[in-house]
Every structure is written in C-alpha cells, then in structure tokens.
Amino acid sequence: MAGGRAGAALSELARNRWLLVTFVLMSLVPLVYPSLYWLTVICFLFTMGLFALSYDLVLGRTGVLSFGHAAPFGLGAYAVYWVIQGGYPFWLAVIAAMLLGAVTNVAMGTALRRVKGVYFAMFTLAFAEIIYLYLEKQTSLTGGSSGVFSPRPDFLQDPNLVYVFTGILAVAAVCVGCYLLFSSRTKGARVRAVAGIVILACLVGYAVYNLDSSVLSQLQSPITAFTLNAYFLAALLMFASYYLVSRLSRSPLGAIMTAIRENDERMDMVGYDTFRYRLVIMAVAGLFAGLAGAMFASLASFIVTPDVMSSTYTLNVLLYSILGGIGTLVGPVIGAFIVEFLHFNIGNIGSFIGVPSIANWWMLIIGVFYVAVVLLLPYGIVGTAMMKGRRTIDVLRRTLGGGGGHG
Amino acid sequence: MAEVVLRTEGLTKRFGEKVAVSNVDLSVKAGTCHAVVGPNGAGKSTLFNLICGVVKPTSGRVVVEGKETTGLPPHKLAALGVGRSFQVLSIFANLTVLENVRIAAQSAGGARANLNPFSFAYSNRKLIDVSEEVLGVVGLADKSPLPASILTPSDKRKLDMAIALARKPTILLLDEPTGGVSIEDIPSVIEAVKNVRRKWNPTLLLIEHKMEAIKSLADYVTVMDRGAVIAEGTTNEIEQDEHVQEVYLGRTA
Amino acid sequence: MFENILNAAINGFSYGMLLFIFASGLSIVFGLMDVLNFAHGAFFMLGAYMTWAIFSATHNFVLALVAVLAFGVCVGAATEASLLRPLYGRPVYQILLTLGLFFVVNQLVLFIWGPLGGYLGPEDIGLPQVINFLGANIYLYRVILAVAGVATAIALYAFLNMTNIGTKVRAGSESRELAEVFGIDIKRLGTAIFGLGTGLAFFAGGLAEPWVGAVPSTATDFLLLGFIVVIVGGMGSFSGTFLGAILIGLVYEFSQYFLPEVTFVAPLLIMVVVLLIKPSGLFGRGKG
Numbered sequence: 001m002a003g004g005r006a007g008a009a010l011s012e013l014a015r016n017r018w019l020l021v022t023f024v025l026m027s028l029v030p031l032v033y034p035s036l037y038w039l040t041v042i043c044f045l046f047t048m049g050l051f052a053l054s055y056d057l058v059l060g061r062t063g064v065l066s067f068g069h070a071a072p073f074g075l076g077a078y079a080v081y082w083v084i085q086g087g088y089p090f091w092l093a094v095i096a097a098m099l100l101g102a103v104t105n106v107a108m109g110t111a112l113r114r115v116k117g118v119y120f121a122m123f124t125l126a127f128a129e130i131i132y133l134y135l136e137k138q139t140s141l142t143g144g145s146s147g148v149f150s151p152r153p154d155f156l157q158d159p160n161l162v163y164v165f166t167g168i169l170a171v172a173a174v175c176v177g178c179y180l181l182f183s184s185r186t187k188g189a190r191v192r193a194v195a196g197i198v199i200l201a202c203l204v205g206y207a208v209y210n211l212d213s214s215v216l217s218q219l220q221s222p223i224t225a226f227t228l229n230a231y232f233l234a235a236l237l238m239f240a241s242y243y244l245v246s247r248l249s250r251s252p253l254g255a256i257m258t259a260i261r262e263n264d265e266r267m268d269m270v271g272y273d274t275f276r277y278r279l280v281i282m283a284v285a286g287l288f289a290g291l292a293g294a295m296f297a298s299l300a301s302f303i304v305t306p307d308v309m310s311s312t313y314t315l316n317v318l319l320y321s322i323l324g325g326i327g328t329l330v331g332p333v334i335g336a337f338i339v340e341f342l343h344f345n346i347g348n349i350g351s352f353i354g355v356p357s358i359a360n361w362w363m364l365i366i367g368v369f370y371v372a373v374v375l376l377l378p379y380g381i382v383g384t385a386m387m388k389g390r391r392t393i394d395v396l397r398r399t400l401g402g403g404g405g406h407g
Numbered sequence: 408m409a410e411v412v413l414r415t416e417g418l419t420k421r422f423g424e425k426v427a428v429s430n431v432d433l434s435v436k437a438g439t440c441h442a443v444v445g446p447n448g449a450g451k452s453t454l455f456n457l458i459c460g461v462v463k464p465t466s467g468r469v470v471v472e473g474k475e476t477t478g479l480p481p482h483k484l485a486a487l488g489v490g491r492s493f494q495v496l497s498i499f500a501n502l503t504v505l506e507n508v509r510i511a512a513q514s515a516g517g518a519r520a521n522l523n524p525f526s527f528a529y530s531n532r533k534l535i536d537v538s539e540e541v542l543g544v545v546g547l548a549d550k551s552p553l554p555a556s557i558l559t560p561s562d563k564r565k566l567d568m569a570i571a572l573a574r575k576p577t578i579l580l581l582d583e584p585t586g587g588v589s590i591e592d593i594p595s596v597i598e599a600v601k602n603v604r605r606k607w608n609p610t611l612l613l614i615e616h617k618m619e620a621i622k623s624l625a626d627y628v629t630v631m632d633r634g635a636v637i638a639e640g641t642t643n644e645i646e647q648d649e650h651v652q653e654v655y656l657g658r659t660a
Numbered sequence: 661m662f663e664n665i666l667n668a669a670i671n672g673f674s675y676g677m678l679l680f681i682f683a684s685g686l687s688i689v690f691g692l693m694d695v696l697n698f699a700h701g702a703f704f705m706l707g708a709y710m711t712w713a714i715f716s717a718t719h720n721f722v723l724a725l726v727a728v729l730a731f732g733v734c735v736g737a738a739t740e741a742s743l744l745r746p747l748y749g750r751p752v753y754q755i756l757l758t759l760g761l762f763f764v765v766n767q768l769v770l771f772i773w774g775p776l777g778g779y780l781g782p783e784d785i786g787l788p789q790v791i792n793f794l795g796a797n798i799y800l801y802r803v804i805l806a807v808a809g810v811a812t813a814i815a816l817y818a819f820l821n822m823t824n825i826g827t828k829v830r831a832g833s834e835s836r837e838l839a840e841v842f843g844i845d846i847k848r849l850g851t852a853i854f855g856l857g858t859g860l861a862f863f864a865g866g867l868a869e870p871w872v873g874a875v876p877s878t879a880t881d882f883l884l885l886g887f888i889v890v891i892v893g894g895m896g897s898f899s900g901t902f903l904g905a906i907l908i909g910l911v912y913e914f915s916q917y918f919l920p921e922v923t924f925v926a927p928l929l930i931m932v933v934v935l936l937i938k939p940s941g942l943f944g945r946g947k948g
Contacts, residue, residue, distance in 0.1 A: 111935065118690075118694065122931070123936075126888075127932065129924070130928050133924055133928075247525075248524050250527055251527065252521045252522070252523060252528040253521060255513065255529065259506075266497045267510075267514075269461075269481050269482075270485055270514050270574065271486050271574060274482075322756060361767060363763050366763055367760045367761065367762065367764035369760070370760025370761075371761060374753050374757045374760065375743065378750075
C-alpha cells in the first residue's frame with residue numbers, strides 16, 4: 001500500500017521541490033564552472049544566507065527588533081576556533097557553536113521581560129557591543145584586532161570526500177528527476193518534466209566530460225579538495241537548514257510566531273506565555289546563527305577577527321533582510337546573496353563603469369541601499385513580488401500571515 | 408440553585424491618586440448572563456482587566472470556580488477556562504478568519520504539542536474542525552478563508568468573540584460586543600451571542616451600553632459608577648430603579 | 661594626581677555638556693516621533709567639519725557656530741519633510757532610514773574632506789590652551805565649553821517652557837496623542853522638532869571641534885554615547901537628559917584618565933543596567 005508514510009514523504013518532496021532543484025543546480029556549479037575563487041565566494045554567500053535566514057526568524061517572523069544578532073554569529077565562529085584549538089573533533093565544534101549561539105540569543109531575549117521595541121533593540125546593541133569590546137581586548141582568546149587563522153577541519157581536505165558529496169548530489173538529482181516524472185499529470189507537465197530531466201542529464205554529462213580537464217583532476221591538491229568540500233558542505237548545511245526552518249514555520253511554533261507578530265497581547269489572552277515562546281524562537285534563531293558562524297569560521301574565511309561580533313555584521317544582516325523582504329524566509333537569503341555578491345564584485349563593476357575607486361565607498365553604497373530600500377521597496381524584493389504576482393488571499397495563505405513590513 | 412463560578416471580593420485598583428475600581432464584590436452564577444453597565448469611566452473595563460489578569464489589583468481577590476486567581480497572568484486565566492473579547496478590537500488582521508480562531512484553539516494543546524517541530528499546524532484537521540464549529544456558531548462560517556482585515560465592523564466583533572470562544576471557555580467576558588457596530592447589524596451580533604449560549608451555555612459577563620442588547624441578553628445587571636457598584640439585581644429590577652436611571656442616563660456619553 | 665582628578669572632573673562635566681546638547685536633540689525627536697535618529701551622529705560630524713571649514717575661511721568661530729546651527733535646522737527640516745514623512749506611522753522603517761542616512765552623510769563627509777580631518781586648536785580662536793588654576797594645569801577651552809553648555813541648556817529650557825512653539829514641542833515630545841487632542845499639527849511639529857534636533861547636533865559638533873577635532877571616528881562614538889545618555893536619563897525628560905549627560909560624561913572622562921580599557925564598556929554597562937531595572941530612565945518619567 002503506497003499510502004501513509006510513502007504518500008506523506010512524496011507530498012513533502014513535492015512541497016519542497018524548488019528547494020531541491022536549487023540545491024541540485026547549486027551543487028553542480030563546481031563541476032560545471034570550477035573556479036576556485038568563485039567557489040569560495042559562493043561558499044561565503046551560503047554562510048551569509050544562513051545568517052540572514054536565522055535573523056528572519058527573529059525579526060521577520062516574530063517581530064522582535066534585535067540589533068545584536070552578530071553576537072551569536074561571532075561567538076559561534078570563535079567557538080569553532082576554541083574547540084578545535086582544544087583538540088576536539090569538528091562535529092563537536094559545530095555543536096558547541098550552535099549551543100553558544102542559542103545561549104547568547106536567549107540571554108539577550110530575557111530582557112524582553114523588561115523592555116520592548118526600540119528599548120529592547122538598544123539593549124541588544126549594548127549587549128553585543130560589550131561582548132565585542134571585551135573580547136577584542138582578550139588577545140589570547142581572539143587574536144585581538146588581527147584575529148586568528150580560520151580553523152580548517154582536516155577531513156575536508158580529503159579528496160575522497162568529494163566523491164561522497166557527489167554521491168549525495170546524485171541521489172538528490174534522482175529524487176528531483178523521479179518527482180518530475182511521476183507527478184506530472186497533464187501532457188504539458190509531462191513535457192516539462194522530460195525537458196527538465198534532459199537538461200539535468202546534459203549538465204551532468206558536461207560535467208563528466210569536463211572531468212579530465214577540470215578541477216577534479218587536481219584533486220590531489222589539498223586546497224582544491226578543501227574548496228570543493230567546503231562548498232558542498234556549506235551548500236548542504238544551508239539547504240538543510242532552510243528546509244528545517246521552513247518546516248518549523250509550518251509547525252505549531254511557526255504559527256505561534258506569526259500570530260505573536262500580529263498581535264502579541266491577544267496571544268497572551270488566549271493562553272500563550274508569549275515571553276517563553278519568544279525565548280524559544282531566540283534559541284532556535286541562535287542555533288542557526290551559531291551554525292552560520294561556525295560555517296564562516298571553518299569554511300568561508302581565511303581569518304576570523306573579533307569584527308564578526310561587531311555591529312558591522314548586524315547592520316549587514318539587517319540590510320539583507322529588508323532588501324529581500326522580512327518575514328518571507330527566502331527573501332533575506334536572496335538579499336544576502338545580492339548584497340555580498342555585489343560586495344565581491346564592486347571592484348570589477350567600478351572599473352567597468354569607469355569609477356575604479358568605488359570599492360572604497362562601499363559604506364556609502366550600503367547607506368544608499370538602506371535609504372532606497374526603505375523608501376522604494378519597503379516589502380523587499382520577494383515581499384513586493386509576492387504582493388504583485390498573486391491574489392491577496394493566495395499571498396496570505398502562502399506567507400502564512402507574514403511577508404510584509406510592519407512598523 | 409446555580410453555583411457561583413466567578414466571584415470577586417473587595418476588588419480595588421488604584422492608579423496613583425485615581426481609584427479606578429473600588430471595593431467591587433461580584434458574584435456570577437453558572438450559566439447566567441450578567442451585565443455590567445455604567446457611564447464611561449465607571450471602571451468596567453478595568454474590572455475586566457482585573458479579572459483576566461491583565462492588571463494586578465491593589466487589593467481584593469478574584470476567585471474562579473473556587474480557585475484563587477488573583478494576580479495570575481492572562482495566559483493562565485485562559486487555561487482555567489476564562490475567555491475574553493475586547494472593547495477595542497483585538498484580532499489578527501493579516502491572518503485569515505479561520506487562522507484567527509485556529510491559533511487560539513491551538514493554545515489548548517499545551518507546550519508539548521506547541522513545541523513539536525514535526526507536526527503541521529495549518530493542516531491540523533482537529534483544530535480546523537473546532538475553529539469552523541466556532542465560526543459557525545457566531546455566524547462567520549462562510550467567511551473563513553478571507554483575511555480578517557476586510558471584514559465589516561460587526562463581523563470583526565463576531566471574530567473577536569470567536570477567538571475568545573476557541574478554547575470553549577466556561578466563563579466568557581464580552582467587553583462591549585456591539586461597540587462600533589451599525590444599528591442594522593446589532594441584532595445579528597446579539598443573535599450570535601444567543602447562539603453561543605444555546606450551544607455551550609457558558610457563564611457570560613457582559614459590558615454593554617445599549618439597552619437593546621442588555622434587555623435581550625442579560626439575566627442580572629450590576630451598575631457601576633466611578634469605580635464602585637451602586638446597584639445590583641435582575642434586569643427588570645434595575646430597569647425600574649430610578650436612581651440608576653438618573654446616574655446612567657444622566658451621564659452616558 | 662590632583663591635577664588629573666581636577667581635569668577629569670572638568671572634562672567630564674564639559675564633555676557631559678557636549679553630550680547634553682547632542683542628546684537633547686535625540687531625545688526630543690524620539691519623544692515625539694518614536695524614531696531613534698541614527699543620522700544624528702553623522703550630523704554631529706558634519707557640524708564639526710563645517711565649523712572647521714567656515715572658520716578656516718572666515719576666522720570667526722562664533723560666526724561658524726551660528727551658521728552651522730542654522731544650516732543644521734534647515735537640513736533637519738528638509739530631511740524630515742522629504743524622507744521621513746512618507747514613512748509616518750512606521751517607526752522601524754524610519755529608524756532604518758536614519759541608519760542609511762548615517763552612512764551616506766558619514767561617507768560624504770569623508771569624501772569631501774578626506775580621511776585626515778581637521779583640528780582647530782583653542783589657539784586658533786585666540787585662547788590659551790592651558791591655564792593654571794589652583795596650582796594645576798587645566799584646559800581652558802573645556803571650561804568655556806562647560807559654560808557654553810550650561811548657557812545652551814538654559815536657553816533651551818527657556819525655549820521649551822516659555823515660548824509658544826517651545827511649549828508645543830514639549831507637549832508633543834511627551835505625548836503625541838495629547839498634542840493631537842490639543843489641536844497641534846503633528847506633521848508640522850515633527851518637521852520643526854527634527855529641524856531643532858538636527859540643529860542641536862550640528863551645533864554640538866561645532867562646539868566640539870576645538871576639543872575632539874573633526875575626525876572620522878566622532879560620528880559613531882558620539883552617537884553611541886548619545887543613545888546611552890538618552891536612555892539613562894530618560895527619553896523626553898529635559899532634566900533627565902541633562903543629569904544623564906553629566907553622569908556619562910564624568911564616567912567617560914574618568915575612565916579615559918584612570919582606566920582606559922573600560923572607556924566605552926562602562927557607559928554601555930550603565931545603559932544595560934538602567935534598561936533592566938528602570939527602563940524609563942534614572943531621572944525621567946518618560947515612556948518605559
């Protein structure tokens with residue numbers, strides 16, 4: 001009997017098909033365009049995307065304005081460093097980073113009992129700044145302003161791991177292919193399904209053909225192996241986290257978050273201890289922020305400086321969120337990709353338009369971004385697209401009550 | 408003789424110099440509808456806030472079904488079966504009508520169910536059924552997929568009530584259920600309240616201004632003025648009380 | 661030792677006066693509009709740089725201060741009318757806008773004047789750097805600054821309590837709803853308040869120039885301290901901001917002299933403690 005468990009799994013697959021497709025496509029990138037530089041850049045984008053996702057849980061989904069989100073992120077990054085310095089295995093470091101992130105965020109969240117809104121925001125700003133200022137001085141712990149070398153886990157330099165990842169990728173691709181094939185009811189859908197499979201096969205074929213002349217042949221070099229493995233791991237972690245967060249937002253806790261954002265006083269009156277639930281959200285967001293920090297330290301950077309805990313990163317994640325659209329989950333991730341991609345390429349763009357020194361004025365560009373987004377695109381890219389592209393009821397059903405900016 | 412399910416003893420609330428509620432003794436019997444009336448500023452909403460835990464009393468007690476609830480936070484009162492609707496509408500404007508009630512009903516599941524990350528909230532059949540039942544009783548069943556923000560004022564009132572009913576409360580506090588409702592729509596709101604009584608027979612405590620509503624719904628009336636109770640009795644008795652008429656009609660805004 | 665303590669005390673008080681002028685602008689804007697004006701710090705910096713520029717051209721310090729104050733009021737009013745007004749009713753977005761403005765103004769200043777900044781010493785405006793008082797060397801300008809600060813406080817107090825416009829500003833800062841009840845045009849009042857607040861920021865920047873200098877880091881430093889003062893003193897409370905500024909100024913200067921590592925941590929900790937214990941501020945009766 002194909003119902004029950006199998007049916008549920010299949011519908012879950014169907015609901016997340018775009019996530020899976022994107023994962024497969026992103027994972028094919030190293031095989032199709034194997035530039036080590038770009039792979040490192042995209043790896044960084046995954047990290048910041050996860051960071052942005054964790055912030056959307058706090059601001060977008062629950063409506064809590066936190067100016068201290070860099071704290072769980074930065075502490076997560078350093079946690080990995082400290083644990084690996086201590087000689088413990090990588091997986092333990094990641095767990096430590098996530099736990100430290102959760103604890104930090106919950107510590108900030110306890111102030112919600114006393115203060116709300118803008119006052120809470122100032123509290124979080126001060127909290128994170130104090131941590132930053134203190135740790136910056138502890139040179140033995142953090143390396144001071146010059147930082148420490150990123151703790152790169154050894155097992156990621158193993159070239160054989162690339163094949164493991166490729167295996168996972170193949171399984172995912174097969175899932176996508178199967179889904180496309182078996183779920184198509186109409187003729188049009190079937191045609192699209194076959195077209196999709198053909199494209200997929202072509203990409204894989206090209207990659208395999210490219211194998212000899214491509215990066216895979218240089219796999220014996222630890223840098224190459226590391227870059228590839230880091231890329232795959234980052235992609236895996238980011239997409240898996242996105243799935244978990246998306247799943248969470250459809251769970252009772254997710255519905256509670258959205259309702260708290262809408263009307264927290266009424267939520268108290270109908271029986272929810274909103275303070276406790278907010279703390280739970282802060283913990284979950286802290287877990288993912290810590291994971292992003294861990295990814296940053298071990299996969300996406302060369303050095304880790306105390307800067308990761310400073311307001312710079314909080315400001316960045318705030319920008320990703322409003323650019324993408326707070327509350328949409330996917331919006332902030334896209335916002336992160338856009339901003340950071342621009343950041344990496346600003347030099348090239350500058351040269352192209354004849355203003356080569358524009359890279360020095362990145363902060364000015366960020367400022368202009370802020371002003372422009374707030375005035376022109378308050379619902380963010382994804383938020384605005386959602387409002388325009390569909391009937392209002394449909395929008396509400398999908399975004400489940402969130403998806404817009406609330407003052 | 409019906410038992411008393413909600414009782415206050417000497418309930419008093421002071422905000423600095425001002426006494427909002429002064430030494431109120433209230434006794435509400437099971438299954439009855441008890442109206443609290445009085446001119447603006449008489450302390451009626453503050454009384455509700457005190458009973459529901461939104462505000463802590465300066466002195467006095469609140470006893471619900473024999474249990475002392477003085478000073479408990481609002482979410483604990485809800486768990487004890489006390490539901491409340493609001494004078495200033497308090498709904499989830501950007502959620503659908505169904506979701507407004509469903510999320511309220513979900514709170515009955517307790518922390519363990521609510522923190523389960525693997526279950527699906529929006530497709531929970533049990534909660535949806537309960538919500539649709541409640542919406543049916545207040546007369547909003549056909550509007551359940553609509554966003555709450557586009558409802559008419561009287562429908563919003565009904566929704567506010569429906570949210571309070573989601574957990575099937577044994578004691579229901581309605582704060583001006585006909586507030587802001589146009590004259591033509593008042594009968595339908597009153598009918599909704601009557602439906603609720605017919606279906607579940609909760610104990611009702613009602614703040615109201617409109618005589619029409621009071622006469623058709625209330626069994627007993629407590630009259631307040633400037634924080635204190637000045638008269639109490641059955642609806643008929645109060646209607647004929649001259650002192651009350653003077654106080655009330657003379658100063659209703 | 662005595663000299664250090666005396667200097668720390670004077671510096672603390674006069675730095676506090678600077679902070680007061682700066683923070684009062686923040687406080688009245690927050691009181692009426694619920695907006696944390698992040699751009700305030702950048703305006704402060706712009707005021708400092710402009711004062712230096714005008715002085716370099718005219719050699720008249722007082723003229724520079726007045727010009728900068730007037731310019732600040734205009735810039736503030738224009739900013740509010742064009743950028744903040746469309747976001748009325750959405751304070752979070754207004755805050756984000758001011759954040760963006762902070763970076764834009766900050767970077768523009770750097771673009772125009774370069775990364776080195778300008779320093780205007782007291783000698784340039786015709787005063788000795790140091791004088792001898794009770795056997796200790798103290799910095800004269802800071803004393804003058806303290807006096808100027810008190811004078812400004814008195815002027816501000818007079819303005820808020822005795823003039824028509826001032827009373828409206830005060831009413832609006834304390835309770836927007838109440839002001840509306842009294843028939844005050846909130847939108848126009850908002851423009852006026854933001855203008856006044858920004859003018860104060862520019863003015864504080866100008867006054868600070870001979871001491872702090874026009875250097876790039878002033879914007880963030882002052883902004884952070886300004887927020888701390890406003891929260892510690894109590895939003896919307898004049899006396900609260902005044903006393904809070906003195907407190908933070910003293911803490912800041914004493915740390916600089918005796919325990920430099922905690923210079924910023926100490927004020928931050930004070931703010932954290934105040935937020936947890938008495939969110940409406942140590943001296944204020946504002947919204948908590």
